[in-house]
Amino acid sequence: MGNTKSLEVLAAGPLTTVQDIGRYGFGKYGVPSSGALDTFSLRVANLLVGNPEGEAGLEITLTGLRAKALVDLCLAVTGGDLQPHCNDAPLSMWQSHVIRRGDVVHFKGPRQGCRAYLAIGGGIDVASFMGSKSTNLGSRFGGLQGRPLRKGDVLNATEPHEHLAKAGLALRPSVIPRYSEEWRLRVLFGPQHDEFNKKGRRRFLHCPFEVKTQSDRTGIRLSGPLIERKEGLPESIISEGVVSGTVQVPGDAQPIIILVETVTGGYRKIATVISADIPLLGQVKPGDQVMFQAVSLEKALEALERTEQIIGMLKG
Amino acid sequence: MDRAPWRNLSGDVNSMIYKHLRYRIMGDRALLVEVGDEIHAAENQAVRALSITLEKHPIKGVTDVVPTYRSLLITYDPLKISLPALKAEISKFRKRMKPADLPEPRTFKIPVCYGGPYGPDLEWVAQHTGMSPEEIIRAHTGSTYSVYMIGFTPGHPYIAELPEALVTPRRESPRSHVPRGSVGIGTKQTVIYPFESPGGMHILGRTPWVLFDPNHSPPTLLNMGDRVRFFSIQQEEIAHWETQNPWKSWQPGL
Numbered sequence: 220m221g222n223t224k225s226l227e228v229l230a231a232g233p234l235t236t237v238q239d240i241g242r243y244g245f246g247k248y249g250v251p252s253s254g255a256l257d258t259f260s261l262r263v264a265n266l267l268v269g270n271p272e273g274e275a276g277l278e279i280t281l282t283g284l285r286a287k288a289l290v291d292l293c294l295a296v297t298g299g300d301l302q303p304h305c306n307d308a309p310l311s312m313w314q315s316h317v318i319r320r321g322d323v324v325h326f327k328g329p330r331q332g333c334r335a336y337l338a339i340g341g342g343i344d345v346a347s348f349m350g351s352k353s354t355n356l357g358s359r360f361g362g363l364q365g366r367p368l369r370k371g372d373v374l375n376a377t378e379p380h381e382h383l384a385k386a387g388l389a390l391r392p393s394v395i396p397r398y399s400e401e402w403r404l405r406v407l408f409g410p411q412h413d414e415f416n417k418k419g420r421r422r423f424l425h426c427p428f429e430v431k432t433q434s435d436r437t438g439i440r441l442s443g444p445l446i447e448r449k450e451g452l453p454e455s456i457i458s459e460g461v462v463s464g465t466v467q468v469p470g471d472a473q474p475i476i477i478l479v480e481t482v483t484g485g486y487r488k489i490a491t492v493i494s495a496d497i498p499l500l501g502q503v504k505p506g507d508q509v510m511f512q513a514v515s516l517e518k519a520l521e522a523l524e525r526t527e528q529i530i531g532m533l534k535g
Numbered sequence: 536m537d538r539a540p541w542r543n544l545s546g547d548v549n550s551m552i553y554k555h556l557r558y559r560i561m562g563d564r565a566l567l568v569e570v571g572d573e574i575h576a577a578e579n580q581a582v583r584a585l586s587i588t589l590e591k592h593p594i595k596g597v598t599d600v601v602p603t604y605r606s607l608l609i610t611y612d613p614l615k616i617s618l619p620a621l622k623a624e625i626s627k628f629r630k631r632m633k634p635a636d637l638p639e640p641r642t643f644k645i646p647v648c649y650g651g652p653y654g655p656d657l658e659w660v661a662q663h664t665g666m667s668p669e670e671i672i673r674a675h676t677g678s679t680y681s682v683y684m685i686g687f688t689p690g691h692p693y694i695a696e697l698p699e700a701l702v703t704p705r706r707e708s709p710r711s712h713v714p715r716g717s718v719g720i721g722t723k724q725t726v727i728y729p730f731e732s733p734g735g736m737h738i739l740g741r742t743p744w745v746l747f748d749p750n751h752s753p754p755t756l757l758n759m760g761d762r763v764r765f766f767s768i769q770q771e772e773i774a775h776w777e778t779q780n781p782w783k784s785w786q787p788g789l
Contacts, residue, residue, distance in 0.1 A: 246601035360749040410559035460601030460608025483686030491562030
């Protein structure tokens with residue numbers, strides 16, 4: 220009922236997937252959250268087109284998506300600036316638009332950030348697994364048949380015409396996140412910071428790290444000065460649960476920021492990125508520079524409250 | 536007595552269960568709750584008991600509980616529950632928990648086709664241990680094991696503890712592609728890979744059974760606390776076992 224073919228994929232680019240805000244509560248089955256890396260941007264995009272904030276949208280990595288509207292749609296693009304266009308005209312981000320039947324939305328490539336989020340008024344109608352529509356690429360379920368989008372795919376939306384009146388909603392410019400190629404990520408030390416030597420802990424906070432090309436939705440791999448564990452400690456620890464944003468340091472002493480496709484890990488974690496900065500991890504791309512800054516739990520929660528206030532403003 | 540109430544679960548007094556739970560923060564929305572510091576049955580049962588208790592009595596604001604060998608990772612919404620309040624709730628449950636909270640285990644008998652193309656490391660393990668491939672299979676199928684945790688990939692069980700004779704280091708260089716269904720050993724654990732994935736275990740064989748089905752509830756064939764026995768099947772029998780429904784195959788008890 221009311222389920223309408225909304226968008227046809229003409230080209231998918233290197234990696235475009237269906238993601239919502241994640242699959243939570245199934246860690247004991249080894250099921251990671253998956254979901255949008257930059258949940259802030261996806262939530263905003265959804266609210267701009269009149270969807271519930273947790274609805275599924277498209278996560279577009281770096282470039283390449285071309286998609287044709289099959290009916291009139293209300294649509295918003297947020298997140299990294301991948302130069303979205305509608306036909307030949309640039310499409311302004313962080314606001315919703317009416318896209319007419321036959322219009323082609325496409326992305327020319329990254330100017331800022333790494334991933335754009337496209338929300339369609341009426342959402343993306345795919346099956347939900349364990350309460351989420353997110354694509355789990357490693358285990359091939361969720362999203363569109365558990366795989367990235369490809370040419371010829373057709374996405375369905377629920378009653379898209381009912382969302383057309385939402386077009387024109389915009390996020391206040393002063394609260395639109397700015398992305399650069401030099402990141403300052405706020406962290407809380409722990410859980411195993413005390414198992415690294417002093418030099419390692421100092422370097423972690425005072426030296427820049429470069430993002431390696433082997434970074435993907437499972438983790439951001441960094442290269443920089445060695446973050447060494449205390450002498451006499453074994454390379455790995457007994458496997459334990461991990462969350463996205465935690466910074467693990469394997470035997471080669473080069474940190475990896477864990478993202479959303481992992482539930483357990485067997486290496487020490489020196490620190491964990493604060494919740495308010497987690498969405499930024501989705502915009503970090505290979506070649507960027509990352510520095511870590513330690514903050515208090517109070518500061519972390521203040522920052523999270525500010526983020527939620529912005530979302531709250533859109534919810535009205 | 537200030538003994539942990541669950542220390543008696545396994546009757547093992549050598550275990551290293553902490554007198555008090557140890558808490559470590561993992562950022563502003565996850566709390567690591569450590570029960571002990573070893574891979575050991577008593578620690579693992581304590582983790583499981585606490586995990587089951589938290590499931591029966593959910594704490595408001597908690598978004599997930601991930602039980603592992605000797606700890607639980609509790610993720611929560613810090614705008615709904617504060618860290619001190621969360622710790623207080625968990626500590627409260629620890630005191631209330633009784634060994635009777637643990638349900639009776641389920642025992643699964645898992646078919647494995649050992650050696651040949653399915654078990655590329657059987658020969659290496661034979662050389663390393665000084666046993667024949669037949670003796671390895673006999674040793675691997677001769678014990679009843681416990682599922683200590685699920686992790687790494689969906690439905691991926693960490694099963695322990697292997698008989699001493701089968702304890703080996705992990706592979707020096709992990710494989711980047713281990714086929715789905717592969718059964719491996721390394722340290723005192725044995726595992727089954729539910730998906731093609733990287734892996735550092737020595738592969739002894741393969742099971743035709745599917746260990747994860749996102750349409751099934753629960754989605755995992757094996758769960759923490761389950762008992763596992765392996766049995767050897769021939770290559771010609773794989774097709775037969777593929778048609779069996781593993782989800783209904785378990786039997787109650789040890």
